[in-house]
Amino acid sequence: MSKRPFDIDEALRRIEAAVADVPKAALFQLYDEGFRSPFEQLAACMISIRTRDETTVVCARALFALARTPAAMAALDVVDIDTAIAGSTFHQPKAAQIRAIAEELVARHGGELPCDFDTLTAFRGVGPKCANLVLGIACGQPAVGVDIHVHRVTNRWGYVEANSPERTMAALEARLPRRYWVDINRLLVPFGKHVCTGTRPRCSACPVLDMCRQAGVTDHR
Ligand code: SF4
CATH class of the missing domain: 1.10.1670.10 (Helix-hairpin-Helix base-excision DNA repair enzymes (C-terminal))
Structure with a gap:
């Protein structure tokens, strides 16, 4: 042809x-459900690494039922984060990384995740893909x-x-x-x-x- x-x-x-009639990609699905902050989108993207979209959505909902802000996440035991996202691949290191990021955001960034590529990719466990998805979906930046x-x-x-x-x-x-x-x-x-x-x-x-x-x-x- x-x-x-x-x-x-x-x-x-x-x-x-x-x-139009097939399930949305996990981060966009979660955005539509109201999980729209940069921190929520970042946590969801970390959960999604090597994990199916269907599982990512379930794990992210379970995690956000416990905590939706860096301050609330930093107050959790890492084992509670791990339990919530236990269906995802590499959930133990992901739980530790999500909590560490939450702690650092509270300690150094006023409890907010900055919409900044270099800040995002400086966190352990965050690569260019997740950084750009956060910037594009949650921050409204072209990425x-x-x-x-x-x-x-x-x-x-x-x-x-x-x-x-x-x-x-x-x-x-x-x-x-x-x-x-x-x-x-x-x-x-x-x-x-x-x-x-x-x-x-x-x-x-x-x-x-x-x-x-x-x-x-x-x-x-
Ligand atoms: S299915 Fe993929 S490779 Fe095949 S025609 Fe469509 S876009 Fe191209």
Whole structure:
């Protein structure tokens, strides 16, 4: 099939329609439920690392039932945080890291998580992905949150050519219109889970097949 040039506006419009009825990515789901502060979004993102969205949402709700602010979190025993997020992968170190961040926010930042990339990534357990998701979702700043789905899908499109999520983030910052910097994660996480899956993507049912280069795809449905 001859391909049309990749049109990001058209592609994201079609994908928006394609994922309308599937569950949202965890952080966006939690945001819709009212867990909108930078600290809540950061804690949820840490819980989400190597953990399925469905589990992340359950764990985050359980944790926020105990504490929603750095001061309240710092007052908890780490074992209580660990119990709340016990369904997530690496829950013990995550519990310790969440509590340590809460303590530091109380001690050094007036009990608030600053909307600042360098401050966020200086915390143990917080990488560029979570920092940018917090900045984009909770702080309203343009920031590209690149997880494995965003990395895989945008490279298959041929929209970027990068061999790590960090390099994809830099490539998207250079090419993707700023109005999509937050939405790209909101749209491509469910799209990557349900259509452009890690193995055997569903290309035959894909709404952007006519413009996707299918780079690196050797087997598909
Ligand atoms: S055509 Fe295939 S590889 Fe390209 S985005 Fe769709 S599912 Fe993914």
